[in-house]
Amino acid sequence: MTQTDAFLAEIADALGADAVNRSDETIARYGENTMPGGDRPPAAVLYPGSAAEVQAIVRAANRHRIALYPIGTGNNIGLGSRSANLAGFVVVDLGRRMNRILDIDDRLGFAVVEPGVSYQMLHDELARRGDRLMVDVTSGPPQGGIIGNALDKGAGYTPYFDHFGSTCGMEVVLGTGEVLRTGDGALDGQDAANWHVSKYSFGPILDGLFAQSNYGIVTRVGIWLMPRPPAIRSFHFTYPDDADLGEIVELCRPLKLSNYVPTLFRVGNDVYLCGSESVSPTYPHAFTDDARRAMRDRHGLGSWTVSGAFYGASDAALEPQIERMRVHFGRSGKARYIPHDEAAAIPALEVAINAFSGHPSVGELGLLKWRPGGGNTWFLPGTPMDGRIANEVQDVCRQIYVQHGIDYMVMNVCGARFARGLHVLAFNRDDPDERRRADACYRQMAEAVARLGIFVGRAPLDYHDLHMGQAMPAFAQACGAIKQALDPNGVIAPGRYGIA
Numbered sequence: 001m002t003q004t005d006a007f008l009a010e011i012a013d014a015l016g017a018d019a020v021n022r023s024d025e026t027i028a029r030y031g032e033n034t035m036p037g038g039d040r041p042p043a044a045v046l047y048p049g050s051a052a053e054v055q056a057i058v059r060a061a062n063r064h065r066i067a068l069y070p071i072g073t074g075n076n077i078g079l080g081s082r083s084a085n086l087a088g089f090v091v092v093d094l095g096r097r098m099n100r101i102l103d104i105d106d107r108l109g110f111a112v113v114e115p116g117v118s119y120q121m122l123h124d125e126l127a128r129r130g131d132r133l134m135v136d137v138t139s140g141p142p143q144g145g146i147i148g149n150a151l152d153k154g155a156g157y158t159p160y161f162d163h164f165g166s167t168c169g170m171e172v173v174l175g176t177g178e179v180l181r182t183g184d185g186a187l188d189g190q191d192a193a194n195w196h197v198s199k200y201s202f203g204p205i206l207d208g209l210f211a212q213s214n215y216g217i218v219t220r221v222g223i224w225l226m227p228r229p230p231a232i233r234s235f236h237f238t239y240p241d242d243a244d245l246g247e248i249v250e251l252c253r254p255l256k257l258s259n260y261v262p263t264l265f266r267v268g269n270d271v272y273l274c275g276s277e278s279v280s281p282t283y284p285h286a287f288t289d290d291a292r293r294a295m296r297d298r299h300g301l302g303s304w305t306v307s308g309a310f311y312g313a314s315d316a317a318l319e320p321q322i323e324r325m326r327v328h329f330g331r332s333g334k335a336r337y338i339p340h341d342e343a344a345a346i347p348a349l350e351v352a353i354n355a356f357s358g359h360p361s362v363g364e365l366g367l368l369k370w371r372p373g374g375g376n377t378w379f380l381p382g383t384p385m386d387g388r389i390a391n392e393v394q395d396v397c398r399q400i401y402v403q404h405g406i407d408y409m410v411m412n413v414c415g416a417r418f419a420r421g422l423h424v425l426a427f428n429r430d431d432p433d434e435r436r437r438a439d440a441c442y443r444q445m446a447e448a449v450a451r452l453g454i455f456v457g458r459a460p461l462d463y464h465d466l467h468m469g470q471a472m473p474a475f476a477q478a479c480g481a482i483k484q485a486l487d488p489n490g491v492i493a494p495g496r497y498g499i500a
């Protein structure tokens, strides 16, 4: 009997045979992903039903020296999906049975969720309770998990866009098998009244340790929710030229520094926005500038389209603010205005309206079909909100895409001081040459932007080692020392985020 067999037999005894799955179909499904590096089949998949069962799994893994890989709902498409960072790990699928909304506090505006609670589930439950509160959603898969997304530092578009920042109070099973409650939850022997409402409790803020790391398995999180406004009106402006990105960034910054516009700005390029709706018409050849122009004209969009929204008491009450946007973005004469009602009929802009409104939607998943073969991975650098730098990074990345025959597809999500550039690499995963080119494109961009002083904020599993290698040695050493303290046998996702 191998160590893995002995471990799985122990788990089946403790949790029941239904909690362990080693079928060929399951192994294949949990190994699949969309990245260039290939599938990574696990040794088995486990389905715990409570924090106590997660503890039992972690303790047994310590005894048998088994590497575990926790997933919430496993919808991290483009960054890893359900697959572990290495083949042969045992995937702990928390979402299958730990998918309860434990609490919703309508007065204080928060929910408490388990790892299997998706955006769609929380959205639907809030709607059922009268739609008084809204959860900030991503523009990605509605089945994505609130905890998994927050732990991977995911983001949305409303004032509660910062998903990790909107969490408050966690319960975590550490690599040792101990249970830790963060924040006020650490108060011993009592139900902490402030666990999910106070971020700054006694002592160090430990929550951050569990974002993009491998120190514990999070079993419960508090998430803050925003009151749903009576009216939401969006505004959209198209710009004709690639270099207009600089002007857009300069125009967005003051609106966010003052928070005059409450949402983040989505600044999408033509291929990102139109790519959600169509397959590449020039495939297997890369998209030409002429094809790009023809496509965006067909869709009524620009080289760039910027979208934002206002919240208020009624549509009429928001009109003066929208008018002010028309003057602001209209200044150089290059922008074309698309009003809310017209945008709602353009699928790519409807995605933006849904995101600003806290409604999960599937429209953007069309990007996965831009090329056949479903290959999809994301390069996620950020830039300061400076138009010159935005254009410099655009030029560097655009050239590298072209060099590797990949179509430049990007959404810049702009805040007050910083914009995250969501660069999609869509490629045919069935074609070894395209996989190689997508991989080379990613690596070259990572090196090129690092030379400009720019790092990524989140990364596909294929590239965790690459990025940890870009960090200063003291950072890697500190991460390793914390791993040693909280998971001395290295049973939780060893190597994830480059932390051994």
Ligand SMILES: Cc1cc2nc3c(=O)[nH]c(=O)nc-3n(C[C@H](O)[C@H](O)[C@H](O)COP(=O)(O)OP(=O)(O)OC[C@H]3O[C@@H](n4cnc5c(N)ncnc54)[C@H](O)[C@@H]3O)c2cc1C
Pocket: 069, 070, 071, 072, 073, 074, 075, 076, 077, 078, 080, 081, 082, 094, 115, 137, 138, 139, 140, 141, 143, 144, 145, 146, 147, 148, 149, 151, 152, 153, 154, 155, 156, 216, 217, 218, 219, 364, 365, 366, 367, 368, 493
């Ligand atoms: C077209 C498209 C658009 C997208 N748009 C967005 C967007 O707007 N914003 C955005 O943020 N993302 C976006 N994504 C990326 C992604 O799909 C989502 O972030 C997704 O919600 C994350 O998947 P999940 O929540 O199911 O996480 P999971 O896959 O369950 O987990 C994510 C990571 O966290 C770890 N993890 C999960 N749960 C736990 C736990 N309980 N304890 C410890 N570790 C855990 C896992 O090991 C995994 O690596 C998009 C993707 C696509 C394809």
